[in-house]
Amino acid sequence: MIIFTEEEVFNYHMADAIKDIKRTLMRQNNGKIVNRKHVMMPVGDSNMIMNFPALDIEQGLTSTKIMSIKDGVSKAHSILTDTDSGEVIANVAASYLTELRTGAMSGIATDMLARKDASVLGVIGTGRMAVQQVFGVLSVRDIEKIILFNHHPEKAEYFKDKIRGLTVTCDIEIASNVNTLTKACDIIITATPSREAVFDDTYLKEGVHINGIGAFMPSTKELNVDTIGRAKYVVVDYKKGVESSAGGFIEAVKQDKFKFENMIQLNDAIEMSFDRNEKDITIFKSIGASLYDMAVAIGAYEKLK
Amino acid sequence: MIIFTEEEVFNYHMADAIKDIKRTLMRQNNGKIVNRKHVMMPVGDSNMIMNFPALDIEQGLTSTKIMSIKDGVSKAHSILTDTDSGEVIANVAASYLTELRTGAMSGIATDMLARKDASVLGVIGTGRMAVQQVFGVLSVRDIEKIILFNHHPEKAEYFKDKIRGLTVTCDIEIASNVNTLTKACDIIITATPSREAVFDDTYLKEGVHINGIGAFMPSTKELNVDTIGRAKYVVVDYKKGVESSAGGFIEAVKQDKFKFENMIQLNDAIEMSFDRNEKDITIFKSIGASLYDMAVAIGAYEKLK
Structure with a gap:
């Protein structure tokens, strides 16, 4: 052993x-x-x-x-x-x-779903789990700038220093409010335990891809239900887990904005090709699975x- | 570690x-x-x-x-x-x-349920799991004789040599048919994967205590449904497991001879005192639990x- x-x-x-x-x-x-x-x-x-x-x-x-x-x-x-x-x-x-496997899953999903020319990455919620999320995205897209947002700016500063120390070389900015971030980003990572949506659907940039990895309980709802509703593709790591535990998705279904049967599980996704235009929004939701x-x-x- | x-x-x-x-x-x-x-x-x-x-x-x-x-x-x-x-x-x-924990569980149950003067132990099914069953009973009652039964007599012989080698000193006999065993025994261990009852209810000795440890699937039914039906006390290690997986008990309920609500779980049993007379029959059923x-x-x- x-x-x-x-x-x-x-x-x-x-x-x-x-x-x-x-x-x-x-x-x-x-x-x-x-x-x-x-x-x-x-x-x-x-x-x-x-x-x-x-x-x-x-x-x-x-x-x-x-x-x-x-x-x-x-x-x-x-x-x-x-x-x-x-x-x-x-x-x-x-x-x-x-942390690494969740980042890798987001990397795989981002590679399939995000615009090829995506160059600005936003991170909402800058805790421990977000570090490898950044590296997952960096490994599949040429990111020129990373924008961070945290309700506690000192935590965003700490995160900035941390990923800089882990050899991230592109620009890293800290946004003073979340709309500044969402308006500018081609890819967004949400990694929070928030009980309500952490961004406003109307301020999203066209063609954005979102990796939602924070919510893992029915009470946690970081993703906006309107965004879930209008996403062209929603890929998830584990359908059963999302149905039982992803608060934002459960809420979106309850509000009749989304149907669970429209989810694509990651193993099916890797054998598909995705037909997205420049304005389509896509989401990857990770809940975790054995x-x-x-x-x-x-x-x-x-x-x- | x-x-x-x-x-x-x-x-x-x-x-x-x-x-x-x-x-x-x-x-x-x-x-x-x-x-x-x-x-x-x-x-x-x-x-x-x-x-x-x-x-x-x-x-x-x-x-x-x-x-x-x-x-x-x-x-x-x-x-x-x-x-x-x-x-x-x-x-x-x-x-x-x-094997040891299953034997110990039967020992604990036997100590609570079997007649104090029980002296003859029968073993129906003499595979690997039965060894520690014997030691479980020996540790709580003064057993003078052990009677073994297996449809393959050579397996009973092998078992006899095995427990003799593990320092069992009392008489050990091999029965040529199962009724000979049941008529003589105060305590019986059944440890088989049998899909039908391994003994006839009518040939049981009065006041017998039975430890049923073999059946663990709905299809395995070593215990006689009539015996389950007339037992004064039925103690089990894990109620949910018995309800879902113990074939003999599921069959006894289906035939309206037994009610699951009459089961006593082992943790409750250790805080009870049992009022049994010399003729009452008692059963311990083990299905296993974490x-x-x-x-x-x-x-x-x-x-x-």
Whole structure:
């Protein structure tokens, strides 16, 4: 059994994650992936243990991500088991991997959906999860400028320093209000726990692509329901998860602005070609699912072992 | 992170398991245990990966048993995670522990339900799971004679040699037909995958206690529906599991011979006293549940670390 620490898995990068998630999605389309809903176990009123089980039949490995959330801080490990021998073969630290895989998923979706000439990226909500979101987009589009918005400007400043330190070389600006950001951006990342829409639909730039990765509970609704309603394509990572837990989408359906059957799941999307014009709006919504955690846990194990 | 092999966990014994399962049941009654249904992931047509997640809030540990079943052979490991630090602290080999905990559960139930003067134990179905069933009963009653039955007598012979080698000193006989066994036994263990009842209700000895541990699918029905119907007490390890998966019980309910609401779950049973006369029949049905796997995984970790 091999143990990989958080420090060690930093040697597994965005390009690796994008490649390995695509591989898993192809296998999913070939019936070789079993994805199971997460298991939630409350520890008192506010803390939580979550398990994310999945199986890669082609690889002969099963992955169980075990995530603890304590005082708002999460820590995760993915346990890999060989289905032939029944032995546990690896314990892969999965906190960075969880951020990385979400960024890679947004990268894959952005590559399919965003305008080819997209050059300005906006980030609404500049917490920990947003870092790899930026790298996911940077790996698929030539971004000249990044605009950040946070209700607490000092958090946007901190984020700016952080991604600069991680070798982001393009312009980075901080917007004083969210409309300044949305009017200028070709691609927008929303990564907030907001209970209401974090942008106004009327101030979006034509042809924008939005990656919504913050909301993961019925009460969290960062995406604008009008925007969801008029998007030409809505790609999601896990339909069942969005239907049960993505607040903005549940609200949009309730208001009769959107139909769940119009969602395209990421594995289907990678085998499609998208016909968008310069003004069409597109959305990728990520809620998380066990198979994505498995994709990067197995990928990291293979690369680093 | 500590790894305990199958050889190492042999130093965790029946008495330990009984003590630790009782502790977990008490904690369950205090609202400190979270038990989750197992997660099944099919590997092709006949193989399987199963996860058994549970949480001990008082201990601050979560346990996920990951079990692979390949060509009929199962192998299991329990992964323990500290809920405070989020770190994986142990990988405990859990194949022997799974057999041991089932034996310990039967021991606890037998101690509550069987006649105090029970001295003859019958074993119907003498596979791997039955070994620790014998030790579970031996640890709570003074057994003078064990009678074995298997449709393949050579398997009963093999089992006899096996438990003799594990220091069982009482008489051990092999019955040529099952009625010979049931007529003589005060306690019966059924540990078969049979799709029909493995004994005739009319040939049971008065006052018998039965531990049914074999059936775990709707199609497996080793316990006689008439016996289920006339039992004074039916204690089960996990009500939901029995309702969904214990074939004999589902059949008995369908035939209107039994009501699920008459089941007593093991954690409730340990706080009750049972009023049985010399002729009453009692049953313990085990289907398995994550919290029992957790109880022995944590117990073994504590004892062996």
